[in-house]
Amino acid sequence: xxxxxxxLKAKGYALSVRPYIGLKxxxxxxxxxxxxxxxGEIIHKMGCPKFMDGAKVWLDKTVDLEDALVVCCFPxxxxxxxxxxxxxxxxxxxxxxxxxxxxxLPAICLVQDGVPLPPIRAYSGQPICxxxxxxxxxxxxxxxxxxxxxxxxxxxxxxxxxKEQKAAMGVLIDAFARKGMKGGLNGQEPVVEYEDxxxxxxxxxxxxxxxxxxLKDMEIPLLEQGVIKGMTGAMLSEGASRxxxxxxxxxxxxxxxxxxxxxxxxxxxxNKMLPVVDLDHEPLIEEAxxxxxxxxxxxEGAESEPTPSSASMLYG
Numbered sequence: 001x002x003x004x005x006x007x008l009k010a011k012g013y014a015l016s017v018r019p020y021i022g023l024k025x026x027x028x029x030x031x032x033x034x035x036x037x038x039x040g041e042i043i044h045k046m047g048c049p050k051f052m053d054g055a056k057v058w059l060d061k062t063v064d065l066e067d068a069l070v071v072c073c074f075p076x077x078x079x080x081x082x083x084x085x086x087x088x089x090x091x092x093x094x095x096x097x098x099x100x101x102x103x104x105l106p107a108i109c110l111v112q113d114g115v116p117l118p119p120i121r122a123y124s125g126q127p128i129c130x131x132x133x134x135x136x137x138x139x140x141x142x143x144x145x146x147x148x149x150x151x152x153x154x155x156x157x158x159x160x161x162x163k164e165q166k167a168a169m170g171v172l173i174d175a176f177a178r179k180g181m182k183g184g185l186n187g188q189e190p191v192v193e194y195e196d197x198x199x200x201x202x203x204x205x206x207x208x209x210x211x212x213x214x215l216k217d218m219e220i221p222l223l224e225q226g227v228i229k230g231m232t233g234a235m236l237s238e239g240a241s242r243x244x245x246x247x248x249x250x251x252x253x254x255x256x257x258x259x260x261x262x263x264x265x266x267x268x269x270x271n272k273m274l275p276v277v278d279l280d281h282e283p284l285i286e287e288a289x290x291x292x293x294x295x296x297x298x299x300e301g302a303e304s305e306p307t308p309s310s311a312s313m314l315y316g
Contacts, residue, residue, distance in 0.1 A: 055150070055157035059098035063124050065165035069134045069273070073141040073173045074231040077189050078253030080175035083263035084270075085141035092274070094123035094139055100158070102150055110143065119144040120154075134168045137274065145188055146231050155234045159242060169211070170239070170246035171273075172232045173266060175253040176203075182255065190233075190250060192226035200265045201252040207239030211247040218272050220249060 059065075071088065073081035088094060099118035109116040123139040146154060162170070176190040194201055203223040204215035215222060228236060232248055239246035249269060253262035264282075 055100060055102045055154040057098070057100050057122075057157055057161040059122055059124075063097045063138075065124075065136070065138055065162075065167050067134055067166065067168045068124075068136045068138045070138045070140065070162060070167050070170040071173065071270075072170060072231070072235065073139065075143060075145045075188070076173065076253070077175040077177050077255045078257070078259030078262055080251060080253050080259055080262045080266060081173040082141070082143055083258055083260055084173050084266050085139060087263065087267060088137075088139055088270075088274075089123050092125050092137060094125040094137065096121060097124045097138075098122040100140070100154060102154060104147070104150055106144065106147075108144070120146075134273075138167070148230075151231060151234045155231065155238050158235070159238055159244065163244075168245070170235070170244070171270070172235055172246065172248040174228070174232045174248055174250040175259070175262060176226075176250055177255045178252055188230045189255075190226060190228045192223055192228075192250070194223070194226075194252075196252075200262055202265060202269060203250045204247060205236055205250070206247040207236055208243060208245050211245050214273075215247060215249075218269055220269060223250070 071085075073085035075081065096117065099122050100120040101118065105119060108119055110119065110121075111117070120140065120142040123141070124137065126136050140158075174190060176192045176194075179196050192203060194203055202220055204218075204220040205223050205228065206212040206215055212222070227233075228248070235246060236248055238244075249266060251262045251265050253259040
């Protein structure tokens with residue numbers, strides 16, 4: 001390209017690159033490569049760079065992710081991942097540092113304390129991990145279910161980005177519905193086979209042997225058989241094919257309401273790999289008790305209300 005440009009320049013041509021203007025003067029995401037001589041212009045080539053119409057991860061330039069543990073919290077049964085994400089932000093004092101953009105994501109934003117935030121957000125901090133080779137944390141979270149047609153594009157961008165940033169490993173937080181209950185995520189929830197116990201059950205999936213050993217050290221049984229969909233499923237599959245250290249921790253949850261008790265179980269396990277200072281998950285347990293009591297009272301109140309008679313319905 002440089003030799004060609006030199007020859008053209010020697011002959012009096014000028015080369016320029018500018019945004020391509022489409023029909024009726026409408027701008028586009030494409031670029032026009034132009035040659036001009038003596039005031040006349042000939043459009044030589046028009047192209048649309050891939051980075052302009054795909055997923056893009058953007059972070060504050062001051063954030064260093066080398067050897068970071070990346071925790072991913074995308075929508076899950078019982079809003080477990082969302083509860084876990086907000087708990088980590090508060091207790092690890094993580095700060096908002098960026099997000100993931102895609103032109104085909106729904107045009108929405110989350111507003112917190114008057115500040116607009118993108119649907120897929122990144123938070124970072126400096127808590128010391130308990131795992132060798134990890135010294136910081138990055139949290140990726142979203143309340144938005146990523147549409148299926150965008151999942152692979154976003155996942156691929158995340159893996160390219162995390163490799164460039166030299167992140168150490170990834171943990172995906174997810175949940176599955178209690179036996180006999182529907183997940184409530186329009187078919188996006190995991191379908192797993194597991195031995196149901198009286199406790200809140202936890203399962204793990206590992207993309208590499210190293211992560212399998214880590215799950216064993218954390219005393220998390222491996223999922224023997226199941227189907228995992230959406231972002232978690234795609235990231236696990238991509239991690240296995242690329243040989244990247246990534247795993248998922250999934251917890252049994254009640255899909256009818258935000259399951260703080262299930263989130264507390266996740267926090268209890270994460271406590272084995274995150275900060276030196278123990279994460280106190282008791283507040284989540286207390287929150288779960290209060291929520292369960294409120295729901296119980298509401299249900300009892302609804303059952304105790306008398307059924308309106310036909311007369312009362314007619315005459316108010």
